Amino acid sequence: MTEHAATGDFRHEALLYRGESDFVERVAPFILDGIATGEPTLVMVSSAKINALRERMGGLDGLVEYRDMQTVGANPARIIPAWDEFAVTKAQDGAVRLRGVGEPIWHGRLAGQMEECHWHESLINRAFADVKGFWLICPYDAAALDPSVVDEARTTHPVIIDGDRVVRTAQDVQDAFPVPTTPLAAQLAQPDRVVAEMSFAADTLMELRAIVAVEGARAGLSPERLEDLILAVSEIATNSVTHGGGRGVARVWLDGGDVVCEISDRGVITDPLVDRHRPGHDPSSARGLWTANQLCDLVQVRSSRERGSVVRLLVHAGHRTA
Amino acid sequence: MAIISERRSVASTPVAVGEPQDRCRFGPSFDRSRVECPAFQRGQFIAATSYGKPLGTHVACTHLMVGELGTNQFYPRCTLGDQHARMRWLANMGPGRIEVLKALNAEFERLYPDSLRQLIIAKAAVLAAPPDDRTARLTLATVVRDFVSQFTTFITTHADRIAEIGYAPIDLTARAAHVLAEWQHSARLDLPGVDEQSILRPAGADAATGDDVVATSGLMISRTSLPTTVTLVGSIDESNLEALSDALERATVSGDVVIVDLSAVTFCSVAGLRMLTATADAGKLTLHGMQPRLRRAMIAAGLSGTTPPSRRARETSDG
Numbered sequence: 001m002t003e004h005a006a007t008g009d010f011r012h013e014a015l016l017y018r019g020e021s022d023f024v025e026r027v028a029p030f031i032l033d034g035i036a037t038g039e040p041t042l043v044m045v046s047s048a049k050i051n052a053l054r055e056r057m058g059g060l061d062g063l064v065e066y067r068d069m070q071t072v073g074a075n076p077a078r079i080i081p082a083w084d085e086f087a088v089t090k091a092q093d094g095a096v097r098l099r100g101v102g103e104p105i106w107h108g109r110l111a112g113q114m115e116e117c118h119w120h121e122s123l124i125n126r127a128f129a130d131v132k133g134f135w136l137i138c139p140y141d142a143a144a145l146d147p148s149v150v151d152e153a154r155t156t157h158p159v160i161i162d163g164d165r166v167v168r169t170a171q172d173v174q175d176a177f178p179v180p181t182t183p184l185a186a187q188l189a190q191p192d193r194v195v196a197e198m199s200f201a202a203d204t205l206m207e208l209r210a211i212v213a214v215e216g217a218r219a220g221l222s223p224e225r226l227e228d229l230i231l232a233v234s235e236i237a238t239n240s241v242t243h244g245g246g247r248g249v250a251r252v253w254l255d256g257g258d259v260v261c262e263i264s265d266r267g268v269i270t271d272p273l274v275d276r277h278r279p280g281h282d283p284s285s286a287r288g289l290w291t292a293n294q295l296c297d298l299v300q301v302r303s304s305r306e307r308g309s310v311v312r313l314l315v316h317a318g319h320r321t322a
Numbered sequence: 323m324a325i326i327s328e329r330r331s332v333a334s335t336p337v338a339v340g341e342p343q344d345r346c347r348f349g350p351s352f353d354r355s356r357v358e359c360p361a362f363q364r365g366q367f368i369a370a371t372s373y374g375k376p377l378g379t380h381v382a383c384t385h386l387m388v389g390e391l392g393t394n395q396f397y398p399r400c401t402l403g404d405q406h407a408r409m410r411w412l413a414n415m416g417p418g419r420i421e422v423l424k425a426l427n428a429e430f431e432r433l434y435p436d437s438l439r440q441l442i443i444a445k446a447a448v449l450a451a452p453p454d455d456r457t458a459r460l461t462l463a464t465v466v467r468d469f470v471s472q473f474t475t476f477i478t479t480h481a482d483r484i485a486e487i488g489y490a491p492i493d494l495t496a497r498a499a500h501v502l503a504e505w506q507h508s509a510r511l512d513l514p515g516v517d518e519q520s521i522l523r524p525a526g527a528d529a530a531t532g533d534d535v536v537a538t539s540g541l542m543i544s545r546t547s548l549p550t551t552v553t554l555v556g557s558i559d560e561s562n563l564e565a566l567s568d569a570l571e572r573a574t575v576s577g578d579v580v581i582v583d584l585s586a587v588t589f590c591s592v593a594g595l596r597m598l599t600a601t602a603d604a605g606k607l608t609l610h611g612m613q614p615r616l617r618r619a620m621i622a623a624g625l626s627g628t629t630p631p632s633r634r635a636r637e638t639s640d641g
Contacts, residue, residue: 217351
């Protein structure tokens with residue numbers, strides 16, 4: 001571990017490890033240091049790793065909380081709100097220093113989810129830039145992950161810790177990692193075969209839901225997951241109706257065993273953190289993207305002035321090893 | 323009391339311009355998907371080959387028929403018509419009578435689970451047999467006669483409930499007998515539903531007596547008094563939120579606490595849930611019959627339970 005930065009700025013560091021026992025040996029001291037200094041710590045990794053860590057620490061829990069990243073971060077867009085909730089709650093309790101361990105990237109994730117994880121890691125720099133005293137480490141399994149995935153970590157983390165080497169990729173989070181806009185404006189890969197397509201407006205939202213219901217059932221979604229997808233699609237399409245020029249185009253296709261529904265319209269989204277804001281109590285507060293993120297296994301938002309906005313919603317149809 | 327029709331494969335269908343307005347968007351496999359259509363009436367669909375071999379029974383809608391676009395081109399047709407016609411049908415029926423109709427359908431299906439299947443099998447045998455084969459025709463005639471007899475018994479037994487929803491039992495049995503006789507001698511395998519609109523048609527303009535009914539896009543809003551109750555049938559979304567909001571405004575203007583019955587709401591958008599819960603929180607109405615799917619939607623949207631604190635909470639946005 002590096003020594004505490006004197007300034008107490010937000011620290012976002014990638015930690016490269018090789019295999020589970022190496023993970024435990026490198027991460028446990030970070031948590032134990034936090035316990036020793038009385039810092040609230042949130043650990044979001046797989047449940048298997050949570051068990052291994054707890055065993056290693058032999059009952060020392062201090063102010064440590066654990067959450068299963070494979071649940072919280074199944075859709076990577078849900079992770080920033082989880083850190084945010086932790087940071088705000090602990091700050092309200094009077095904590096001035098916080099620790100976090102978050103591993104959203106693991107071997108076997110879907111390509112789309114991996115893409116969104118990198119985007120998420122880069123958004124973290126912006127989302128928490130002003131949170132003093134928050135020290136977040138992101139473990140990467142260098143033995144299991146593709147080297148290109150590990151290389152991505154170098155572009156999204158100001159500090160890389162690899163064994164005893166500490167590589168500072170940037171002196172200052174803000175300077176070296178300007179607000180990333182490229183992924184927001186990037187284009188998504190096109191599907192091979194679209195099974196249904198329709199243009200919609202306010203008075204045809206029901207038809208759109210009917211198409212999703214029929215195609216989702218055909219693809220084998222469970223009744224509950226089908227409800228989730230239908231609501232998410234309807235909410236995003238409602239955004240098109242109310243904010244995106246009154247209409248939009250929906251396309252449905254299958255990706256492996258997953259059901260994907262894409263909504264596009266002429267609206268332009270400029271805030272890269274648009275879907276990470278927890279809606280406020282105010283009844284007028286917007287909830288479309290937030291709701292979709294809670295319901296879907298993956299939500300991809302892309303927007304540019306030239307092409308308008310695209311929101312892709314994915315729900316797993318079956319259990320897959322991830 | 324259900325429509326049966328020959329199974330035609332209906333390919334996955336992107337919505338194209340110039341399609342028939344009475345195409346059903348919700349089926350044809352109602353047993354695999356949820357059904358949002360407010361006019362959906364559960365019935366049996368018996369698939370059979372043209373050689374009389376049954377292919378299985380599916381959940382269908384009693385309004386669903388095979389529509390023809392041209393030579394050998396078929397589509398799932400709603401006998402009620404387009405979306406506006408469906409809403410008119412609902413408004414004429416009123417929510418109370420739709421419940422009775424649903425119960426009668428289920429009751430008939432329970433009492434005579436095999437009679438529809440036997441009709442189809444007998445008819446398929448006639449269609450497959452050589453024209454001079456009298457045996458198959460005689461069998462069909464017997465099966466039809468039995469069916470009419472069962473149907474008449476059923477209608478007579480439930481005469482009071484059928485009268486309650488505005489139909490004359492005697493007309494109903496006469497029409498069913500007529501429709502079946504026509505079908506018996508036709509070249510069609512699919513059978514017109516015995517409770518489709520042409521037979522069980524609402525009896526005139528006073529159909530929904532006592533109900534103040536608004537049928538807007540996809541949603542029927544009806545109001546009864548003592549105590550003031552607003553019953554919603556169908557789906558709530560951007561297309562009818564304003565109409566719903568207006569109707570609730572009118573219903574609550576007297577200051578009474580209004581009961582809103584949500585048990586027949588098949589879909590509700592987050593904005594709809596927000597409007598309903600906000601009005602309920604203001605003490606103007608109480609929500610009854612909220613289904614699990616709506617509760618799940620509220621949780622996903624962060625509308626129920628405690629909202630965790632957040633630095634990033636915004637009070638207005640375009641998200």
